[in-house]
């Protein structure tokens with residue numbers, strides 16, 4: 001283990017209450033591309049003639065529902081993805097008696113698949129769908145898709161229960177995340193470019209004693225952290241938490 005990881009590991013105690021804030025980089029080893037890495041989705045030209053931010057926006061969802069869903073089924077849903085070493089290290093820490101709150105920007109449900117119980121999905125989940133007309137809720141397995149578009153029994157189009165660009169985060173979700181951050185002793189942030197707000201600014205709510213960033217690339221908020229570890233998240237979490 002390299003010296004920096006050894007030093008950080010010695011600072012994390014079993015009794016600590018850990019808060020983990022993660023992003024798309026947590027799931028890349030499960031075969032789900034992130035957005036902003038060199039191999040990320042944003043660096044691949046798309047066929048729709050608009051940026052990915054536009055395609056994943058509230059207004060595009062309503063103005064181009066067919067194109068939105070064509071792109072969404074192709075790109076945002078990864079039904080065969082399995083938890084990787086990062087998800088498993090976090091889940092094992094909890095299974096072994098540690099307290100760890102996971103605040104994820106991911107929408108893939110893989111932390112729950114790994115067995116983590118205290119997961120806050122800041123940006124929702126591709127496993128849930130909602131009708132904005134009658135408020136009916138559906139799971140991915142229960143939706144009926146007509147010509148590529150999931151429809152509610154009331155006849156309206158269903159929306160994935162994910163936070164699109166131009167949409168605010170749910171207040172109850174932000175409250176839960178802020179409470180976890182205020183109670184935590186150690187903050188580990190990883191697999192995120194810390195470019196998406198307000199998720200990135202949640203780090204300022206942390207009041208504990210130690211902050212660690214694990215990311216392959218630099219972020220605009222590196223200076224906030226006591227330790228910055230440029231390493232694969234699965235490998236680093238495996239070494240730090242086991």
Ligand code: NAD
Nearest residue numbers: 023024025034035036105106107108191192193216232233
């Ligand atoms: P991002 O694409 O902006 O940044 C990902 C970061 O992770 C990059 O800085 C990259 O260097 C780093 N990274 C990639 N693989 C890594 C690894 N194995 N180890 C360590 N670091 C690694 O992602 P973001 O900050 O999460 O913001 C993108 C938004 O898009 C978020 O809202 C996210 O939920 C969403 N998104 C989700 C998924 C998913 O659910 N799996 C996938 C793509 C995008």
